[in-house]
Structure formats: structure tokens, C-alpha cells
Amino acid sequence: MTRSFDVVVVGGGASGLSAAIEAAAAGATTVVLEKNAQPGGSSRLSVGSINAAGSSLQKRAGIVDTPDAHFEDMDYYVGAFASRDNLAFRRLLVDHAAETLDWLMSLGLSFYGPTADPPNRQPRMHNVVPNSRAYPYYLGREARRRGVELRLGAQVTGLLRGDDGGVRGVMAMLDGKSVEIEARRGVVLAAGDYSNSAELKRRFRPELEGIPAVNPTATGDGHRMAEAFGARLVNGEVIYGPGLRFVDPVRPGLASRLPPSWWLGKLMQLALNHLPIALFRPFVMAFMTASLGPEASMLRAGAVLVNAKGERFADELQQPGLAIAQQPGGQAWLVFDSRVARMFSEPPHYISTAPGVAFAYLPDYRRHRKDLYHCAETVGALASSLGMSAPALKASLTAAGKAPFHALGPLESRIVITDGGLAVNGSHQVIAEAGGVIARLYAAGAVGQGGALLAGNGHHICWAVTSGRRAGRFAAQRLPSQDR
Numbered sequence: 001m002t003r004s005f006d007v008v009v010v011g012g013g014a015s016g017l018s019a020a021i022e023a024a025a026a027g028a029t030t031v032v033l034e035k036n037a038q039p040g041g042s043s044r045l046s047v048g049s050i051n052a053a054g055s056s057l058q059k060r061a062g063i064v065d066t067p068d069a070h071f072e073d074m075d076y077y078v079g080a081f082a083s084r085d086n087l088a089f090r091r092l093l094v095d096h097a098a099e100t101l102d103w104l105m106s107l108g109l110s111f112y113g114p115t116a117d118p119p120n121r122q123p124r125m126h127n128v129v130p131n132s133r134a135y136p137y138y139l140g141r142e143a144r145r146r147g148v149e150l151r152l153g154a155q156v157t158g159l160l161r162g163d164d165g166g167v168r169g170v171m172a173m174l175d176g177k178s179v180e181i182e183a184r185r186g187v188v189l190a191a192g193d194y195s196n197s198a199e200l201k202r203r204f205r206p207e208l209e210g211i212p213a214v215n216p217t218a219t220g221d222g223h224r225m226a227e228a229f230g231a232r233l234v235n236g237e238v239i240y241g242p243g244l245r246f247v248d249p250v251r252p253g254l255a256s257r258l259p260p261s262w263w264l265g266k267l268m269q270l271a272l273n274h275l276p277i278a279l280f281r282p283f284v285m286a287f288m289t290a291s292l293g294p295e296a297s298m299l300r301a302g303a304v305l306v307n308a309k310g311e312r313f314a315d316e317l318q319q320p321g322l323a324i325a326q327q328p329g330g331q332a333w334l335v336f337d338s339r340v341a342r343m344f345s346e347p348p349h350y351i352s353t354a355p356g357v358a359f360a361y362l363p364d365y366r367r368h369r370k371d372l373y374h375c376a377e378t379v380g381a382l383a384s385s386l387g388m389s390a391p392a393l394k395a396s397l398t399a400a401g402k403a404p405f406h407a408l409g410p411l412e413s414r415i416v417i418t419d420g421g422l423a424v425n426g427s428h429q430v431i432a433e434a435g436g437v438i439a440r441l442y443a444a445g446a447v448g449q450g451g452a453l454l455a456g457n458g459h460h461i462c463w464a465v466t467s468g469r470r471a472g473r474f475a476a477q478r479l480p481s482q483d484r
């Protein structure tokens, strides 16, 4: 069975849906093939922040900011990989960020901010409200309005080669059958990152192979399919994590259950901008304590990590994420005494944060994550509340400190994001290992990162939407250079 479209988009996250909207707007018949039962990928699991300079929200708040300043501030985050950055794409990102944000708002998304995000010199972080499910919700709605066919549960398994050596379509599993889908003008790979691909992690960062990702279906399918077709991959070593994350609540928090409707977004935007945070703190905390991990400052202050048996297993100040993954069940607990508990009960010492929105302290965890929080007058009683061996826990807390004793957990270590992507040119056409572009093959979002380093808050989703829109437009136009 063969079906045929002008543009075939692989992946229905922020980049793929943006690509499809623009391709359809340019008159191309377009299909999005999404392997999961729902669209959104990592985009719908994210915090949802976008950093943008010169945005309409900044202007409304009287903040004077420029893409040049944003470009410079990104230097703070690139660290050891600085020399590998694709500065042309950093330029593209900062120059388009405000426009990208305006476009998203024109589709119905609401943002709170801009908020400060030091060391950025100006408040330029914009946080989506009510939650990041707004991305697939509004982008998917616009794609359908434009006539895009959005196929869920449609896993793309490979790229099809045309007579000229370029791409002529994809192989996909539709309704349990392997189907050829032709792309007359182009295929846009928008399949996300490889944070949960053991194979790619083993190749680039073997020490991270066994550490799972926040998004279990981020398996680098686009990277692998394109490489098998002759594409070049760059910056594969740039992987964020392992980070520590508390296990998800059995029942999802209120914020993650709310529909991302326009009125709710606007209501939250207004409330966050104009009302004292104390008024709706319980609501914000339900989100804050549901999906985030503890700050390393707790470990520096003296909290220790123990495993399910109550044994201390690592130097907490040396990348404990790697050691946590090797513990029974891959889990650990933070244990601390009353001094650390008091310290992390009020500003400035927070346990977790959604940057720019709010900070969560120990009383927030006590109230909103009863499943994670344990407290007892003796180390033995704490061990029994946690189901751990009392002698082991006592041995772990050699400098036990003062009662009562507290524990937070279980927590696990997770890879959050990977920055390695296919090499692409300024039109988001995929570049072959042998040089030159692969005809009719485009990449956007995480898989089309082209060597750009997007560390720091709010750059990945902005890149996904910006590059997705561009790739969709270029694919629909079918550039003459593709056929050479």
C-alpha cells in the first residue's frame, strides 16, 4: 500500500506540528506521522519556558532587551563544549525568538512573564500556562485547521531512497501494516532527541547508557534513520544529565490534569502577573512538587543519599546520578536532620524550582507530596518508616545531627535532554556525511539541531518551533538545490 503527500513530517512534537502548519500554509498536502498515541513528545513533558529578547510581553513590561544581548548571554551556558557551538544557528534562534513567541500566542497559547533568569541580564523568560500540554493542543488544532492529516500511533521505520539518491518518502507502521508513504516535495524529520536511546548514549557517552530519560519514547529514531541514509550527526556527546528527579506522584498533580484551554491560560497569566503568589501558591506548588528534582544545594548543606537498604553509596558531591542508577531499583532517598530541614523550609534555600515561577520548600513537600516525605524522632524510626535496615541507616548517618530526622524520596536519576543533532544547512536540509545535502530531506527541533548548543532555560522549545516552521516552509517550496 502506498500513500502520497507533498510533505511528510516525522514526529508530532512542537517542531513537527510547527513544520506541518507552515507546509500546509504554503499549499502543500501534509501528513504528520506520530508514533505515540498522543502528540507532544518531550514538548508536552517540559516546563515550557521560552527565552526571547524584544518580545511583545517584554515591551509591555517596559523591558529594553535585544537579540544581541541574548546572543551574548548564551555564552554563560555553553561550558566545555563552547568551541563546538553553531553560532549561525544561535543567531537564528535569538533573532527569531520574539516572533516565534508572538506566533505561538496568535495560535492561542498564553505565557507568564517575562521573569528574571540570572545570569541573563534582562528578564526574558516566558513560561507557558497552564502547562506545556498547551503546545500539542494549540499546534495540533492549528495543523488540523490547515488540513494537515495527523496520524497517531504511526511509527516511521525508515527512509525510502529515490532514483536520484535523495529521499522519496518513508516506511511507516499504520494500523499494524508496513506502508510506504511518498513525499513529493520533502520529508521533515522532527522525531525529537535520543535521551532514551541506549545505543546512541553508549556510542557518545558510554557512562550514561544505563540511565533512563524523562521521556521514555525519545529514542533517537530520526537520528538513526538519517544516519543509516548517509547523514552526518554532530555534537552527540552533549547530553544533559543525569539529573535527580523525585518519582512521579501516583495521581498526577492538579496542574498536569488541567486542560490547557485558552481561558485557563489567560486566567493564570493574569493571576500570576497581578495577584500575590501567596493567593494561589497551593496550586503552583502542586505542579512544582510533582515534576521536579531537588537542588544540589541540599547535598552541599549536608543531606546524604542512601539506597533502599539505607546504605550510603556515593560521594554526594561527585555526580551522584551515575551511582543512583546502580542502586537497587535505581532509587535513592535524601536523608537530613533538623538543621538542614529548617534551612530548606524558607527562602533563600529552596528544594526545587520552576525557574522564574516559584520555589518549593520543605513544608510544600510535606503538604503536597506526602508520598515522598518521611519524618521521625530517631534514625531507627525513620528507617522503619522507609522500610530500610536501621543499623545500615545509622551507619550512613555517622554525623547524625539533631532530631527529628527527615527523608525525601524515592528519587531517580534521569537524562533530560540531548543536544546532538543532524548537520543541516541554513534551509534545514540534512547534510550527508560525504558532503552536500540529501535531496528532499529536512530536519527540525532536537533532531535538526545542527550543532547548536541550547543550554540555559527556554532555548530548546524556541528552537523546535522556529526551526520547525522554517523547515516546513522550505520543504513545501522544494528548493531547486535539492534536486542537484
Ligand SMILES: Cc1cc2nc3c(=O)[nH]c(=O)nc-3n(C[C@H](O)[C@H](O)[C@H](O)COP(=O)(O)OP(=O)(O)OC[C@H]3O[C@@H](n4cnc5c(N)ncnc54)[C@H](O)[C@@H]3O)c2cc1C
Binding pocket: 010, 011, 012, 013, 014, 015, 016, 033, 034, 035, 036, 039, 040, 041, 042, 043, 044, 045, 046, 047, 048, 049, 050, 154, 155, 156, 157, 190, 191, 192, 193, 214, 215, 217, 218, 219, 221, 222, 416, 417, 444, 445, 446, 447, 457, 458, 459, 460, 461, 462, 464
Ligand atoms: C522535563 C523536561 C523539561 C523541559 N523543559 C524545557 C523548557 O522549559 N524549555 C525548553 O525550551 N525546553 C525544555 N525541555 C526540552 C524541550 O522540551 C525539547 O527539547 C523540545 O520540546 C523538543 O521538541 P521536538 O519537537 O524536537 O521533540 P519532541 O517534542 O520530543 O517531539 C518528537 C516527536 O516525534 C515522535 N517520534 C519519534 N520517533 C518517531 C518515529 N519513528 N515515528 C513517528 N514519530 C516519532 C515522538 O513520539 C514525539 O512526539 C524540557 C525537556 C524535558 C524532558
